[in-house]
Amino acid sequence: MAEFRLYNSMTQQKEVFKPLVPKQVSMYVCGVTAYALSHIGHARAAVNFDVLYRYLEQLGYKVTYVRNFTDVDDKIIRQANELGEDPISLSNRFCQEYTIDMGDLQCRTPTHEPRVSDHMEQIIDMITQIINNDYAYVVDGDVFFAVEKFPNYGQLSGQKLEHIRAGERVSVDSRKRNPADFALWKSAKPGEPSWDSPWGKGRPGWHIECSAMSAHYLTFKFDIHGGGIDLIFPHHENEIAQSCAACQEGRVSYWLHNGHVTNNNEKMSKSVGNFFTIRQITERYHPLSLRHFLLSAHYRTPLNYSVSQLESASDAVYYIYNTLQECEVALSPFQEGAQKEGAEQNGRTVKITQEAEGLISKLKNEFETKMSDDLNTASILTGAFQDALRYININMKPLKKKNPKQQQLYRSLIETKKAVEKVLDTLGLLSSDAYSEVVQQLKAKALIRAGLSEDDVLRTISERTLARKNKDFAKSDQIREEMEEKGIQIMDVGNESIWRPKALKE
DSSP: OOOOEEEETTTTEEEEOOOSBTTEEEEEEOOOBOSSOOBHHHHHHHHHHHHHHHHHHHTTOEEEEEEOBBOSSHHHHHHHHHHTOOHHHHHHHHHHHHHHHHHHTTOOOOSBOOBGGGOHHHHHHHHHHHHHTTSEEEETTEEEEOGGGOTTTTTTTOOOGGGOOSOSSSOOOTTOSSTTOEEEEEEOOTTSOOBOOTTOSEEEOTTHHHHHHHHHHHOSEEEEEEEEGGGIIIIIHHHHHHHHHHOTTOEEEEEEEEOOEEETTEEOOTTTTOOOBHHHHHTTSOHHHHHHHHTSSOTTSOEEEOHHHHHHHHHHHHHHHHHHHHHHHHHGGGOTTOOOTTOEETTEEOOOOHHHHHHHHHHHHHHHHHHHBTOOGGGTTSTHHHHHHHHHHHHSTTOOTTOGGGHHHHHHHHHHHHHHHHHHHHTTOOOSSOHHHHHHHHHHHHHHHHTOOHHHHHHHHHHHHHHHHTTOHHHHHHHHHHHHTTTEEEEEETTEEEEEEOOOOO
16 A cells, blocks of 8 residues: 655645654644635635544544634624624524534534633643743733744744734734734733633734644644644744743644635635635535535646536536445345355355456455545545446446346446445545435535426426427427536436436526
């Protein structure tokens, strides 16, 4: 099996993954600032690190996965004030909404999901340690980190201290010794939540929360720290400075960053207003279709949002699940008393066909090669994966009910189906719902996009059937084309007509 390599943003190269503790992985990923419904940029980070989480477990590692919620922040306070709501209450509400979205996207729940408001003790203790180590100073109840005290500042981002623009996230404070100094603790202001501290009532700055919570759950030395590429500077750069200032032995082995989701090649963000929430997408597309779309590009590259790509992803997911459903139906007559691989039938061992064996081996090798190369999900669902689906589609048709001569083909289809399901499971694309249910869910979303009901489609099919019976093929073709323009494909199977979703072009 190929060595597992990850691209380390710190060294800017792919490195063989070696955890600090054999067979155990410690991973911290920066979560959302919870003040509104999350957009698909947030979904991309969550889905990609979920795939990493799943793959590490498949490799046999015991993973401690920490993903935080920021529930104390300027944006939350502003939003709460506008709505006349308690900031912590508002944030709690959107933490719950985020959890629902993650469930829809089949992201596994991390080991720990800490919130800032629950970890004030750890945050205050770390700030105290940083001050005691002479890396921070107090001014009028505020605490600032002194970047000039930390010679390695800029090691992750490549930023030079003398070139760093002051006030990346906030306006310049004249009380700072250096414009690049950043707040560890902010003194209390009217109408804001605050906590007691040695420096007076206040609340933490943005960066300190992740240093404190990662150290609390994973210690100061852990394997993987992840987040969006926009967090490299200043957030992750400041995290490194804080953590090392509190504990000189602090170190993260691998820094991982996912690329932006863009809209017309501009970063999708709430502040710009060019974003789509996860809910806006999943109202019209199956969550599996959105997940498939988010995995269609390498996690480090930008991913440009487009309706046509979502349509293609939805079409791909439908093909996968329709194939698996039809395979289950074809195999069902053989389930009772089915032979296990290697079992004997009439004194002879039932083996899978050479073709199936070759396909399964190729799928396994392609999957391992691509996943071990920095989680290259972009092309996993092409190539050997499509060959396996094609094999299933072709070979389930010749199955004859309880025909003993078909046992080899039965075993071959079972094993090919298992190999396909294993790939889907690792990518988080294998639903816990029955395949038939997922197919119906995908069709229901297609009807929503088309603005039609099932009855509307069935009436249209009846009209087309009547036109064909009357040999009015021009009308028959017109009906079919009009439905395809709405994303509904009418298919003639034997003496009946059925329908399925069809990808629309932008």
